[in-house]
Each structure stands twice: as C-alpha cells, then as structure tokens.
Amino acid sequence: MTMNHSSLKLLTASLAAAAASIAVAGAQTIAIQNARVYTMAGAATDPTGGGVNNADVIIRDGVIAGVGQDLPAPPGATVINAQGRVVTPGLFAPWSQIGLVEIGLDDEANDSSTEDDFALSAGLDATDAFNPSSTLIPINRAGGVTRAASAPEPGAKMFGGQGAIVDLSGAPGSINRAQALQSVAMGAAGAGYNGGTRLGAWASLRDALDEARAYAANPGSYLMRPREGGLSIIDLKALGPVARGAQPLVVYLNSATDIRALIKLKAQYGVNAIVLGGTEAHLVARELAAANIPVILNSFLNLPSQFENLAATQTNAARLAAAGVTIAFYDPPSGAHNLRLLPQLAGNAVANGLSYGAALAALTINPARIYGVADRYGSLEIGKAGDVVIWDGDPLEVSTRPIAVLIDGRITSLKNRQTMLRDRYKDLSRGDLPHAYRGAN
C-alpha cells in the first residue's frame, strides 16, 4: 500500500463523480496520470511485465490516444491521478459462458449448453442468447474483466457452437465479434459423445470437417444427401470457416496423447486449433510451440482426476510459457460467475514458476492474440480500445481489487448486485423500515 486510506477514498469518489458525468456526456477524454503502467505492448513479453512508473495513459473517443511519461493532459480532459497505482489493460477472459448463464442449475436461466439428444450443435450461436443485462457482467467487471469470449459449451453433442467476443459494458451492443470461435469436446469428454473411445472422437471430428468442406464446395447437391444421425445443415454451414482455418476451434482435451493427435489434425486440415484444458500440455510443450497452438489452462489443476490428467501439475503454465507456447487462463467450475478470479489463477502460476510478465500477458494480450483481435484489444497501445483498469495493489494479489475499470474509454460503475446486497445487510439492526426498503437504488 503506497496510498493512505483517505486519499484512496478521495480517488474513488472522484472516479464515481467522473463516471456519473460521463454517463451523461458519453465517451470523453480521460487522462490517467502518475500510474505504474503495464502496457503489455510488443511481441516479446518482458519477464517483469515492463511496468513503467510515473506514466500516463490518455484515452480519447473510446480509444487509447497516448501512453508514456509526462504526457500533457488534453484540454478538457477528465484527469485521474492514479497516485502511483498499477494500471493494466482490462482483463480478457478467454473462455466463458458470460451472458449465457445466470444460474447454473436453473434451466430457464442457463443457455450455456443444450441437453439430452438435441439435434443441433455447431450451428448454435452465442449472440442469439447473450444477455448484456446479466448480473454476472457488472460483478465480473468490478473485478477488472472488460472483454471475454462467451461461448456455449458442448452439451448434447461434441460441438459447442459459435462463440462471440464480447465486452462487459452491459450495453446492448456489447457483441464485439460474432462467430468468433467454435468449440469441440475431445479427450474423455469427446469419447463420451462418440461410442466411448477417443478413436471415435477423432474420426468424428475428421468426418465433420470433411463434411463441412463437402458442403461448402457444393451446398446445392449436398442437400440431397441422406443425413441419418449426422450433422445438420446449419452445423455444416457453421463448420465451414473452421474447416478452412478461418475461425478458431477451441478443442477441449487434456492428455499428451490427445494433444499429439490434435497437432497431427492441424497439420492435415489446417484448422486454427486452441487447446482448452491441456493438463498434460507441458509434456508436449515444444511440439505445441512449433505447431503454434495456444493453451487455455487452469493453473490450479494438479490432481490425477482422470487418467488423461495423470501428469497434471501447477507448473504447467510455467513450462508451457518457457517453451514459447501462448497461454491464457480459465476456471471451469466458475464458467462465468467468477471470471474475476482469473488473476488468482495467474498469481498461483507465478508462485509455481511463471514470470510475472507472462502471467499478466496471459490475462490481457494473449487471449486477444488467440482470437485474432489483438489489433483492438489486450494492450494499451495507441488506437486500441480504451479498456483500462486501475488497481489498488498488485493485480495478481488476492487482496487487490480495481478502483476504476474503463471499457471503450468509459469509466464504468463498480456497483453491482453483490455490493448492493452487502450495503443492504451490513447493518442488521431492525431500523424504522424492513431491510427490503434499504439500498435498492
């Protein structure tokens, strides 16, 4: 802590005031001054993260207009003195169901995966159901998450459907890129969809890619073919861009054997494959790096929870990064509710050998690179979206929270359903009116 409590309060209050004025005025010019800035710019990751003290970030018209030291605040800019605090790009969750799920076990409030023997899979599209009013959005935004991949999960079939890149503004237009990715379950999960073996899963995946190519080559004649139990037309249409390598395919698998099979598939089909899971990826780190396949992993996983996870280790992230694999983090149990805990996954990876810079990159620029949107998101560089977080400490620490979160240059509200419940119940005394009358606005 470099700042005393009252100055922090002052800063928070000024941010709240700024947020209120901006809500009326729309995007405006903001100058964040006197910050320790991690831009996460540049291809090579500095092991320290390359933080620069006493630096400024200028945001104008929703985008980064300047980053550096001693930048003059543009006339009329809202000036935020960060008082030496850390500033990073907004966090980018590389795998989530945000906007698709409100309550995990409540069917009506959960659109994250189809059930039973529902016929369609790859053709599902997250943008049809993405709910920008989900309470999960402001809750995770208050944790510094500004962008996310939101994608349905494999449910009734091995393909999950098309995911989107979204922002966490909560605004109706928060789909940044539709049909940004497809997903498929392989490994033990994939075997479950395909006759109980990995052999079946890989054969089915190849078959689906072949079918998608055949359909794309001649849609008219394809309609005449019998399709007993196979993929529907809408699925084949959706798999077209995947089969030609134009749309990333997120592949859930874990074992070294399955990863080698994926590397082979990529060589054969040219799919833009991304590993999700990858508990044993460290055993094939060099091959993954050579094949340019990124890995989205959970750095906590260190148990032989399945036979495909026998080599699970908390050093997975460090070993992959050392071999040159692009990594990012995800937390499967939380799905979407606790994307705000991604920094804890990163911090634990650091405690197990990952460099600080690589951990910060895994939370910001790497997901943007993985999905091909690094020209817009993931780092503080001129012309990119004004997604900026000011933290009250080391962003990877469990004791740290954002004090300001900007999305597209707008200071967002950190108030959410959880903070409102807290404020309603922090005083349990009976009062003049029931609790239902308190803190609802």
Next chain:
Amino acid sequence: MAASLAAIMAVASCGGKGEKAPGGADPTKADKAAEAGAGKAEEKQAADAKPSLWASDPFPSTYAPYPSGTTVIRGATVLTGAGERIENGTVVLADGKIASVGGADVAVPSGAAIVEAKGKWVTPGVIDVHSHLGDYPSPQTESTSDGNEATAPNTAQVWAEHSVWPQDAGFTRALAGGITSLQILPGSANLFGGRSAILKNVPARTVQGMKFPGAPYGVKMACGENPKRVYGEKGGPSTRMANFAGYRAAWIEAADYKKKWEKYWEEKADWDKKNGDKKKPSKKGDDNGKEPEAPTRDLKLETLAMALNGDITVNMHCYRGDEMALVLDMAKEFGYKVQTFHHAVEAYKVADFLAERGVCAAVWADWWGFKLEAYDAIRENAALVDAQANSCAIIHSDDEYGIQRLNQQAGLAMADGNKMGLKIAPERAIKWITAHPAKALRIDGETGTLEPGKMADVVVWNGNPFSVYAKAEKVYVDGALLFDSKDPRRSPRMDFEIGQRSAGFTGGAGQ
C-alpha cells in the same frame, strides 16, 4: 482417551452464552438442554456410568504421531491462531506438542533442530471442516464415486469413513497446502447424509490410521434445493416444507429411540445393582427379576440420538439465511445444537442470529450463482459474520483444489472485509482456517492454535499466508515434518500415482 475426549468436549461450545432466539425471546428449556448436550456427554465419558454403546467407536483410531525430535522455528512472523501476532517469533515443538511460543527470547532446548525462518510466517496447521477427499477421490471414476448415498432422504446410518479411500492423491496436495486436519462429510443429496469422519492429514494404509483420536463424529444434514432436486420425482421431499417435515419426523423417532435406550440403561443399572456381579449365578429363589433386554440397535437412529445427546456435532448444509433461522428453531424444538452451517452463503443476512446461538458459519470466499440459493453471495460474507461478537466464521473448501489454498481464500475474504472498513488483521483472519474450524469440529482442545500443550500441527509459509504467492514450505503434524517443499523425500505420493511414467517429474504432494 476418555479424559482427553472430555477435555475436548469441555471447551466445545461455539460461543453462545446467554443465547437468544431469533425473535429476541429468552432462552427456552430446550435451548439449555442443547447447551448442556456436550456436558452430558462429558459426564458419561468421564464417569463411564452408562453403557458406552453410543460413545464407543467400533472403528477406533489407530493414528499415532510419527517420530519427531525437538524443533525450534525462529525468526518468523507467528500467527498463533489465538489472536496473537508475534514478530521475530519462536515456536518450539517437542514430543509432538507445542512446547512454547514467544519472541526471540524463548529458550532454545539443547539438541533441537533449528529452522531459521526469518521472512517466513508460521501458523497453526490449516483445518478444513468441509471436504470430500477420499469419498470422491482422484481419479474420479464410477468406481471411486463414494460420497453421496442418494438413495433415500435419510441415510443417517452411513458413515463417511467407510467410503474414504486413503490413497486419494488429494490428501497429499492438501498437505502441501498446509492442511493438517479435515472433516470428510457425506454429500448433500439427503436430509440426513450420514456421519462424517475427522482425520489427521497423515497418509495411512487404513482410514482408521488417519482418524483424529477422540474427535467426536459429525452428522451431515442438508437444507433447501439438493434434497428437493434429488427426491422431488422419487417420492419426495419435493418442497422445502417437506424437507422440514422429514427432519422433524426423524428427530421425533430418534428421541423415542434415545428414550428407549435410556430406559434400558436405567433398568439394567438397577438390575446389575441388585444382582451384584452379573456373572455370578443367582441363588435359587433369589428373584431380582429378569435381566432387562437391550433394544435392537438401529444405526440410523443411533446417529441421530447421539446428535440429540450432543455426542455428535450437527453439520447443516444451508445456503439461505431464512432457512438457517428455521433450522435454529427446529434445533430448539428438539433440544440439539447446530454446530456449523456449511455453505452459508447468506450467513451475512442472519449473522446476528448465528452469533447469538453460537453457531459457526462455514463459507467460501466468493463462490456463487451455481444455483439459485447461492445467488445472493457477497464477497464480504465471512467478514460480516466475523464482525459479530462471539461469532465463528470459517472458510471451507468443499473442493479438492480449494482445500489446497484455504489461506488464499481467507485472504480474499479478509481483503473484502477490510475494503468495507472492517479492519481485519491477519492474526484474526487466520482463525477462520485454524481455531474456528477446530472449534466447529470440537478438536480445539488439541489443535487449531499454537499454544503450549496442543498438537504440534504447524505450517511454515514462505511469506504472508494470505498472499497469492504464499506456499507452505514445511508442514508438521504432531511435530513430525511430513511435507517439505524443498525435500522430495518429505512429500508423499499415493499408490495410484507411483509407476505412472508421466507423473515422475515433481515431488508428489507439491506437484
């Protein structure tokens, strides 16, 4: 053994002097009976006046501490778990116990192994009150899924220890996270899920070899959604009201069963007195009546009767605050004590009731939203529970990964409390994962704090344990060094993991 158990039970009440009902009414008779529960058990144990059927354990602990010399850990920041923080502190472990705790001036016994711990932090061993390790072990296959007897709403007759697979690698990972004791609970499908097992986190060939000597059993109960969901289409309960009807019917039956046994014990004692040594054949014509016949044992009712009697702690899985208040009234109705609400996501809404009734609230730092009864979670839950006088806030895991970093989860919860101005110091927050869970398990007479005479269950951390970068460097259980992050020979690896080619690259527990 009986004496040490009595000692445990004597200090077992979780807060709760001058309790008041949620509505503010005076304590009732039933309340007092519940409070007296532990005392009654203690009497029974100490005097051995009654037959010990209920209190005896047919699967007794065979745990014995591993050899240890005298160890002095010095120069560290010590959080005692009893509320103190000592800079440049010294902790002396001897004969498996904490011998002394203090500053730099604590005498170093001759021949002691010295651990120079400048810059490091020392805490009591971490305790998790809610784990399913062993019952849902790794690997998670159908073959090993032994945690939830979801076949009837009341399965109080099952005992978690009979499912515990001591070869679960999860125990080793938890050890590397500083866990020295833990409670294994049956799952939460049922109104009554069965008995818990309280273990020392020391690998053994048998579960008996892990059982915490003298720890009272717990019983697992569940509120709300789970029983409804599991039994809604299988004959019920399908509603929360049927959940309560189910609990109450079972308590009524258990009370009858208890009465029946108490009557038998009384009659038997009378008969024994009249007949002197019962083995001596009675003289002809000396009619002291027929020897009373013992009622037939019923394992389900035995567990519940023991809970009514205070011999077994009640662990109630309950998310919603309003349901917790109902459960507390039910406990009053039947004269038992709820020891701990688990997964108490809405504890902050009724934190005053919980503190008044001396009930612990075991919570996650920030899990939420996976079901509707977990929708109102807030990050300040533990801190707001803790802010009440005489409260008992606990951070629990219910998860084989969470149990590896309860210290971090406590760190998350502490930070959110502090950010709302609650001023929670590390020496206080450490209790959430040490002293308070020990109290909840009624093992606080033996572990949970660094106080002379207690088990030498100690963790040396590489720094502030509430940091994301914190790692346990050394973990002592009863004074024996059982995990050392720098020494692969002090890192257990379970049977399932050895000989697996791909697993041979790190040191087992710390993997």
